[in-house]
Amino acid sequence: MNLLDFEKPIAELESKLEDMKTLAGDSDKEVQAAVKALEKKILDLKKETFENLTGWQRVQLSRHPDRPYTLDYIYEITTDFIELHGDRNVADDKAMVGGLGTIEGQTFMIIGQQKGRNTKQRQMRNFGMANPEGYRKALRLMKMAEKFNKPIITFIDTPGAFPGLEAEERGQGEAIARNLKEMFMLKVPVICIVIGEGASGGALGIAIGDKVLMLENTWYSVISPESCSSILWRSWDYKEQAAEVLKLTGKDMLSLKLIDGIVKEPLGGAHTNLKWMSQEVKKVIMDNFKELNKLTPEDRISKRIDKFCAMGVVKE
Template sequence: MRTLLDFEKPIAELETKLAEMKKLAIDNNVDVSVAASQLENSIEELKKETFTNLTRWQRVQLSRHPERPYTLDYIEQMCDEFIEIYGDRTVGDDKAMVGGFGKIGEQTVMFIGQQKGRNTKQRQLRNFGMPNPEGYRKALRLMKMAEKFGKPIVTLIDTPGAFPGLEAEERGQGEAIARNIRDMFMLKVPVICIIIGEGASGGALGIAIGDRVLMLENAWYSVISPENCSTILWRTWDFKEQAAEALKLTALDMQGNGLVDGIIPEPLGGAHLNPNLAIDIVKKTILETINELQQISPTQRINQRVEKFSGMGVYN
């Protein structure tokens, strides 16, 4: 059974009517092709109208849809081969951060990203996609390994934030994220960062310093989630929709403010409705971007990376 968001329900009702009409036609040997075609057109128009005019909070809801593809879904479908690499060589292996070498055609890529879980057991194992310091240290270890072998890096960002527990702070959460940010600026290989779902706070930024920072159409990227922003300002989650509007956290907002380099389109209705197509679009974008970045020398790439991030938030 498909999970439906409130604004998807009118579309789902029409789709149910269409399915019933087609079943009735088969059972009674009746031609309903004209009526079915009209209803299909109505569904398509309603989809376009609905998903073209989504509020910022509705896009946040789409980014969290439980059927939306996660990091490992992208990696497993895009790669002909994938070898996952574990551990930070200090504390242990953080299941919320995954990574390893993957092969797309003839191109070997180091993939790194946060992984959420689909059921209760997986969510507990993956810590709801919230990495501990060892997750960021593992990510940096993999980046240095990719640099050593001259392989491009692709990070897939989907996290509600770094894990805020006391033990994470004791093991140096802030230092681990800060070190990643510093060292990512100086990587000599192409670095592509893609926000595929939620991109919250330093938890996202810890793997988001790249030559190209891209966002999926229904992803969000912000210093804080709408709920937490609402809690700080109004001491309740009830104003999360107003907070989302104020934060201007959608892909269009981010591109308009020069904080991301591009938007990757999703299938009509969101990536969860056609995961295979969404993943194919991301795969094509990755290959094209790697090809573009490989034409630039490492020194130029590093200089452009530093200039891009240094210029953010600066106004004359």
């Protein structure tokens, strides 16, 4: 079981609860009462802990090794997902996945970054850090969706675009910049959801949408807390302070009008109940799609441009 530091007091109580349940007999009313009291104490502690998480703690939760990734959500919410491969130029980037899938009778083009569960998968997926061909594959699929009038869903979960020399040689910056430009002008509805880490241009490269949403325990920022700490303090030791200063949580982003909504997670995080979390994501997608589908393509594009152009503008 993968436990974060702030989860350990809860885990200790849950272990004690299991021991009490094992020892308790059906007829022992005193022990049964103690079990119920401990269950209530655990629930209260969970609520207090997870409702008051710091920015850094939410960053930790977003990186939880058991947290659902893009393909987990895709297989839960779609009935017949068909993955499409390659950018038709260099290669098929395994860090970026995409394809067609049906949700409640509506076909969507679904694109997202994919991390790995074990060492082999992490190497294959490059830790969710896409190369230029990954962003070019994403754009190819978006243009295909536009051609066939299919709405687009993107799942954002990356520590950043791959910063290697070979990625820069193949035009990493140009690939991301082109995605930003082209996504503004897509005629179909675009719904973007941050499901884990949303770092820098690597996240933004597939995050220009009519609706940009964040799961409750995710983060979205121009830089990670560790990198920010290493730049400002010349050390990673101040990452917790950096996480607070960066205002990277869903609540911060919503208050700054940089996203359109927050998707509630089950108590303890998305990894504690994948099916429940998937149903919430599915509901949010369909609700927003129905709303966006009422608009004309011209109205959607105009609203999309206006929304992003208003970010960072200060009126005195």
